[in-house]
Amino acid sequence: MLSVIPISIICVNFIHKFYFHPQFFLAFSTYKLSYVIFSAGFFLLFAVAGLFLYSREMNSSYWLTLTAVFLFGLSLFIFYLSFDVYSYLNEKGIHINRASTIKAVESYQWEEVESVTQLNKRGLPAQLEFTLEDDKKILLNIHADWYAKRRAFYEVLREYEIPLDTMEN
Secondary structure, three states, X not given: OOOHHHHHHHHHHHHHHHHHOOXXXXXXXXXXXXXXXXXXXXXXXXXXXXXXXXXXXXXXXXXXXXXXXXXXXXXXXXHHHHHOOEEEEEOOEEEEEOOOOOOOOEEEEHHHEEEEEEEEEOOEEEEEEEEEOOOOEEEEEOOHHHHHHHHHHHHHHHHOOOOEEEEEO
């Protein structure tokens, strides 16, 4: 059962890297919820496989087979939802795609950002906290791709005169 967790991390990150990363981005972050949703889809897929094999072995009713096909379609939809949960930064601002809004990306322009706090763990950057005009806070996890692009991120902050603080977490 626990083997689903590494599989979900590998699959979600692979799909994000090749299909969901925008052309140019300063940082791309996958939420942990994405891995949980993928795991739920994986468990449902195993249940569907068991139900389908049971229905074939027992020569059961048409409705049981139809239920298995419906649940398979539902598991594919759940897989899609897991891939559609991410956020990224680019030269225009912050873009967040949540599980609750299918294909509706929340975007915040850099002009709306009042400050940025870089939260460090053991001296290394781990998260970025953005404070918007209406005191709304957005927290993004930092992944390995951010380190290569952080100079461009700092330049964007300077260009829009956004203060950057650093805190040890």
